[in-house]
Amino acid sequence: MSEMLIKNANVCDPVQGINCETMDICIRDGKIVESVSGSAKIIDAEGRLTMAGGFDGHTHSAGKINVGRFMNPNDARKNLVPGLSGQVARTEKTRAQVGYNTPNTYAIGYRYAKLGYTTICEAAIPLLAARHTHEEFKEIPILDKMGLSLFGSNWQVMEYIRDKEPEKLAAYVSWGLRASRGYGVKIVNPGGGEAWGWGKNVSGLYDPVPNFDVTPAEILMGLAEANERLQLPHSVHVHCNNLGKPGNYATTIETMKLFEKINPSRDRQALHVTHVQFNAYAGTSWRDFETGAPMVADYVNGADHMTFDLGQVIFGPAVTMTADGPVEYANARMLHEKWSNQDIELEDASGVVPLFYSPKSFVNAVQWAIGLELALLVKDPWKVMFTTDSPNGGSFVNYPEAFTYLMSAKRREEVISGFSKMAIDRMVLPGIDRELDFYELAVMTRGIQSKMYSMPEKGNLKVGSDADIAIYDILPGQIDPSTEYAKVKKAFSGAAYTLKDGEVVVKDGEIEATPKGKVYWVNAKVPANIDIAMQKDIDVKFRKYYTVSKSNYMVEDTYLQKPVEIATEGVF
Amino acid sequence: MQIVTLSLKKPNKIPIEADNVNPDNFAGKTEGEIKAIPVWYGNGQCPLGDFFNVSVEGSDSAENTKIVFKGDVSRVKRIGQNMSAGEIEINGNVDMHCGFGMKGGKIVINGDADSWLGCEMMGGEIVLNGNASYYVGSGYRGESCGMRGGKITVNGNTRDYVGEHMCGGEIIVKGNVGLLPAISNNGGKIVIEGNATMPASEMKSGTVIIKGEVSDLLPSYKEEGTEEVEGVIYRKFTGDVNVGGKGVLLIK
Ligand SMILES: [Zn+2]
Numbered sequence: 094m095s096e097m098l099i100k101n102a103n104v105c106d107p108v109q110g111i112n113c114e115t116m117d118i119c120i121r122d123g124k125i126v127e128s129v130s131g132s133a134k135i136i137d138a139e140g141r142l143t144m145a146g147g148f149d150g151h152t153h154s155a156g157k158i159n160v161g162r163f164m165n166p167n168d169a170r171k172n173l174v175p176g177l178s179g180q181v182a183r184t185e186k187t188r189a190q191v192g193y194n195t196p197n198t199y200a201i202g203y204r205y206a207k208l209g210y211t212t213i214c215e216a217a218i219p220l221l222a223a224r225h226t227h228e229e230f231k232e233i234p235i236l237d238k239m240g241l242s243l244f245g246s247n248w249q250v251m252e253y254i255r256d257k258e259p260e261k262l263a264a265y266v267s268w269g270l271r272a273s274r275g276y277g278v279k280i281v282n283p284g285g286g287e288a289w290g291w292g293k294n295v296s297g298l299y300d301p302v303p304n305f306d307v308t309p310a311e312i313l314m315g316l317a318e319a320n321e322r323l324q325l326p327h328s329v330h331v332h333c334n335n336l337g338k339p340g341n342y343a344t345t346i347e348t349m350k351l352f353e354k355i356n357p358s359r360d361r362q363a364l365h366v367t368h369v370q371f372n373a374y375a376g377t378s379w380r381d382f383e384t385g386a387p388m389v390a391d392y393v394n395g396a397d398h399m400t401f402d403l404g405q406v407i408f409g410p411a412v413t414m415t416a417d418g419p420v421e422y423a424n425a426r427m428l429h430e431k432w433s434n435q436d437i438e439l440e441d442a443s444g445v446v447p448l449f450y451s452p453k454s455f456v457n458a459v460q461w462a463i464g465l466e467l468a469l470l471v472k473d474p475w476k477v478m479f480t481t482d483s484p485n486g487g488s489f490v491n492y493p494e495a496f497t498y499l500m501s502a503k504r505r506e507e508v509i510s511g512f513s514k515m516a517i518d519r520m521v522l523p524g525i526d527r528e529l530d531f532y533e534l535a536v537m538t539r540g541i542q543s544k545m546y547s548m549p550e551k552g553n554l555k556v557g558s559d560a561d562i563a564i565y566d567i568l569p570g571q572i573d574p575s576t577e578y579a580k581v582k583k584a585f586s587g588a589a590y591t592l593k594d595g596e597v598v599v600k601d602g603e604i605e606a607t608p609k610g611k612v613y614w615v616n617a618k619v620p621a622n623i624d625i626a627m628q629k630d631i632d633v634k635f636r637k638y639y640t641v642s643k644s645n646y647m648v649e650d651t652y653l654q655k656p657v658e659i660a661t662e663g664v665f
Numbered sequence: 666m667q668i669v670t671l672s673l674k675k676p677n678k679i680p681i682e683a684d685n686v687n688p689d690n691f692a693g694k695t696e697g698e699i700k701a702i703p704v705w706y707g708n709g710q711c712p713l714g715d716f717f718n719v720s721v722e723g724s725d726s727a728e729n730t731k732i733v734f735k736g737d738v739s740r741v742k743r744i745g746q747n748m749s750a751g752e753i754e755i756n757g758n759v760d761m762h763c764g765f766g767m768k769g770g771k772i773v774i775n776g777d778a779d780s781w782l783g784c785e786m787m788g789g790e791i792v793l794n795g796n797a798s799y800y801v802g803s804g805y806r807g808e809s810c811g812m813r814g815g816k817i818t819v820n821g822n823t824r825d826y827v828g829e830h831m832c833g834g835e836i837i838v839k840g841n842v843g844l845l846p847a848i849s850n851n852g853g854k855i856v857i858e859g860n861a862t863m864p865a866s867e868m869k870s871g872t873v874i875i876k877g878e879v880s881d882l883l884p885s886y887k888e889e890g891t892e893e894v895e896g897v898i899y900r901k902f903t904g905d906v907n908v909g910g911k912g913v914l915l916i917k
Binding site: 164165166167168170429 | 805806807808908
């Protein structure tokens with residue numbers, strides 16, 4: 094039995110409604126408890142800001158990031174955020190680290206932990222390539238991990254939707270999650286991945302997918318119903334059609350509206366829309382491109398069935414990586430950049446393209462503003478998850494920098510003052526004076542994740558929760574983030590303490606210990622007869638089309654380090 | 666004037682990474698101080714004096730410091746990395762990445778150079794009185810801009826990918842080059858007095874002059890008359906049209 098007492102913590106824990114109150118936190122055997130004995134180890138937080146461990150609910154940190162690594166060997170030497178990037182030699186406690194946007198697996202674990210983050214959710218696992226994701230998970234130290242499996246351009250999914258077989262569809266989703274050891278359902282540009290196999294794309298929610306006679310709207314609704322039938326802990330996680338195109342805000346709002354009729358099977362949202370920054374563009378071309386954030390925020394303010402995340406842009410180099418194959422082709426052509434393109438057989442497409450966000454480019458400046466506009470115009474922080482869609486909008490090591498944009502209008506003005514007049518005319522950010530406080534920031538980086546992924550033991554400091562805790566060198570009453578943003582950035586860049594399951598993993602911004610993290614996955618129960626009928630259909634797929642056999646396809650438990658199986662009961 | 670003479674105590678098999686060996690770092694230092702400068706040897710660091718005999722004459726600024734390598738240093742990498750002034754003379758063969766990121770000053774090599782000579786060079790001059798291996802004046806792996814300034818003269822031959830991703834500066838090769846010289850470059854000037862194969866693929870801008878034979882000229886170049894350079898008339902090609910390039914390729 095190991096016990097610890099954190100004294101004098103200035104706790105900011107929105108899940109419990111605690112807003113910067115000084116209290117003690119008791120820990121026993123990796124969990125937060127009511128009280129500890131007199132022999133507990135003591136950490137004196139000395140009134141410093143204390144939050145649950147950060148939870149990145151949408152990041153590309155295992156899997157496709159590896160394509161980014163081999164396309165960008167030069168990323169290994171980039172050191173744009175000293176202490177959190179670049180080449181770092183091995184120490185007694187840590188392995189060698191390289192990179193910025195596509196760091197090696199060890200660096201990903203260390204650097205998230207330094208930021209006070211303890212859980213990450215990989216945003217895109219192709220079922221067929223799930224083994225690779227789990228191989229990388231195994232080598233990412235410290236953090237707890239989970240991943241979202243891709244279903245949005247899958248032949249079997251589209252066939253079951255076309256043939257109106259919702260039960261078999263749910264059985265297939267359950268099987269796909271088991272095969273990939275995934276946590277939830279990701280839908281990327283529904284139908285677009287399949288269309289890309291024919292060099293095409295889908296242009297909107299009602300544009301049929303070639304050869305399948307289903308529309309993106311039907312795919313979204315079919316998968317959402319399956320998701321709720323299986324009572325999955327997360328809602329469907331949607332990357333909308335038309336990403337990256339001027340005028341796409343309309344498609345985004347249309348997609349959100351579509352989900353008003355979905356009844357969530359659990360106490361959470363019916364829809365999560367991801368990296369909305371890339372999907373909140375107005376205008377009709379790159380010439381008259383402008384922010385669509387006010388329209389999207391307006392809709393979201395009146396909706397109570399959904400959550401979204403930002404996909405905030407960070408100026409400098411980034412690497413886009415997505416299952417949205419046609420978007421990456423368009424990026425590569427437009428930017429004359431390196432391009433990787435992959436066909437995931439019967440399941441999806443994918444692409445990787447490096448790019449550079451420059452404040453001098455009016456398009457990039459407006460993109461930067463849109464992310465912040467979304468965060469600040471949506472009134473309820475419980476609808477907003479903070480992300481950069483790392484490394485699509487920029488590397489996660491820039492989160493502390495991005496927090497200063499959210500917390501300080503003065504800091505934003507500083508950045509905006511470097512923009513062209515044309516850029517400023519196309520955004521609404523300069524007129525927004527809202528500044529987030531630590532409580533709202535904790536909602537967007539911890540609290541909402543706990544709720545939207547139905548993980549009551551994560552993202553909060555309740556008794557019974559995991560003792561994943563971050564203490565930052567900030568005295569909440571004595572700092573004004575609106576003017577002292579440099580201090581805020583410094584404190585969030587290297588936690589005074591990060592605890593993972595009650596163990597000190599970071600102290601004074603340096604790695605102290607590198608325990609192995611857990612991997613969460615969802616096992617949804619399906620009646621045997623439906624499962625057997627579904628298996629017959631996919632057996633045909635494997636026999637006729639796949640390059641691998643079904644027995645070689647499944648991720649086995651031996652692939653998972655410290656697996657945590659979340660069981661749900663499907664309703665049939 | 667300060668002259669620092671280095672000679673290997675015995676040939677090394679494991680490479681030494683001499684990225685600290687440049688006039689900027691040696692200027693004004695005594696023999697003892699120079700011997701103490703750390704260099705990478707395999708996976709650990711050792712003082713320079715463990716490997717080299719060091720003698721120092723005089724003491725002066727970087728501009729007035731000359732480093733002379735006596736004998737072969739074919740397993741010593743990164744000599745002259747990031748140097749901004751002064752001179753290095755190498756009397757023998759040298760290993761990879763000599764003059765990497767060089768900003769000024771001069772390196773003279775009286776021997777052969779391994780790959781990546783003058784990689785990402787920004788200024789100064791390299792004279793190679795021997796043959797070079799791959800990637801003279803190129804970019805770091807994955808980078809889109811290689812050599813940006815300065816001048817490299819190779820008095821012998823080079824292997825493949827001379828001036829890969831070059832963005833500025835000048836490379837002159839007196840002998841022959843291998844495959845794909847000036848690949849993906851975006852500025853600068855390359856003069857090849859000998860023969861070349863498949864020159865200037867994906868060139869966006871810049872000038873490439875080939876005085877010898879060209880094998881496998883790429884079909885993605887447009888012929889546009891002739892141009893005279895220093896009294897010699899060349900056939901003029903522009904491209905690479907595959908990347909909308911406006912580079913100029915002059916061949917006989
Ligand atoms: Zn993403």
